[in-house]
Amino acid sequence: MSLMSTEPARVSQVQRALHELREMVLTCALPPGSMHLEVELAKMLGMSRTPVREAAIILEGRGLVELRPRRGMRVLPVSVEDMREIYEVLTALEPVAAETLARRGLTEAEDESFEEDLQAMERALQADDREAWAMADEAFHARLVEAAGNRRATEICMSLADQVHRARLMTLHFRDTLHVSNADHRMLIEAIREGDPEKAYAQHRRHRIGAGGKITALIEERGLRSV
């Protein structure tokens, strides 16, 4: 890290604000439902209101916050209904990515990356390290849509993944079917490796419906109206 400073890493204030604010939203450092004034955030980030404002606008576009005139930036809570919406879109999009990948096949590098994600999930589950499992799972899903090459679909899925991030973490410790997810993932990769688009599509669709339903149900039954 110290020697690879070929890049001046010139990062704009807006980019920094974007990065930090997103992080704070995802980690609940800015809790869902909380409101934050521009000056407050600007002071927090050590910059003026302008870049904070621009970053907030971008985050609003990504569905993480809401800008209320004169009331500041509100971190959007995610309701059960929101989760249904999000998983409906993901369920429609991700299987198409799986299908595409199965059709065109994996490069060696991609195959290895997927294998690493799979093994990371399996290892994490054995060690009962659910945070690690969640990270690998997110990486896997992100890699899937990204590899399929539809940039618009990728951005949409990433944005939706961000939106459900908190809900996923929250339910993580109550989920008793992570091993099913792992098996699903492996079956998906097998289908892709076999070059069977229909199977990959169906398999991943089944997975998305199953896992999404599970999380949504958990949120619902625990009476968490929003996260």
Next chain:
Amino acid sequence: MSLMSTEPARVSQVQRALHELREMVLTCALPPGSMHLEVELAKMLGMSRTPVREAAIILEGRGLVELRPRRGMRVLPVSVEDMREIYEVLTALEPVAAETLARRGLTEAEDESFEEDLQAMERALQADDREAWAMADEAFHARLVEAAGNRRATEICMSLADQVHRARLMTLHFRDTLHVSNADHRMLIEAIREGDPEKAYAQHRRHRIGAGGKITALIEERGLRSV
């Protein structure tokens, strides 16, 4: 119009900039590929750089323009590859909306609105008024996803519709299967009225694949690398 001025129509500069810029992009008043400096746009719109900048950031999020540091706002051209991406996403999402609608049924008002759109398209086709046809078609598709109630899916579809708007208009006069589209739309509404989700899904998916493929092929064969 003159008597319904109960609303003071308080509109922020950002909203106005957003509206006007979008309009100019969709109508090619700002042609695809063209670059525009902040000051230029600000002068054009009669406001300062700030609201223009914020509107541009929002439009970038919607995939209509690209903000190049120090080079201004670039109106994004849409390549054939872009069209494939867009239609892939629309093909994944819209049929789900159709399915949802068939499952829950239409309200009377919705049914009437759809019927109006259908008739507008049929009338337009008979009168060979293709612009009118395109407008009704867009309205129909928008209404479809909107009525299904998934706000995220709706926003995504609207944004993608904006992105292909120019390409659709450009190919409009070469398309020889508008009557097929009309029939498709009517069959979809029939399926929804019958309350047959599978049929509605399949029907609309077929339509999207057909129409999307047609437009993309037209763009491609006419050697239009991008629009």
Next chain:
DNA sequence: TTGAACCCCAATGCATGCAACATTCTGCCC
């Protein structure tokens, strides 16, 4: 105690200022 109206003031929306940076042009040297 509840509701409504009013007023105050903080936060925003927008304008503008300023310095940095990238691009481009110019001039010099080879």
Next chain:
DNA sequence: GGGCAGAATGTTGCATGCATTGGGGTTCAA
């Protein structure tokens, strides 16, 4: 004549100023 270096120019990125506005607190009446 061509190429490179350095300066000039112009635009942005960000900071700040200022008038506006709407939220919320307070007061008064029912």
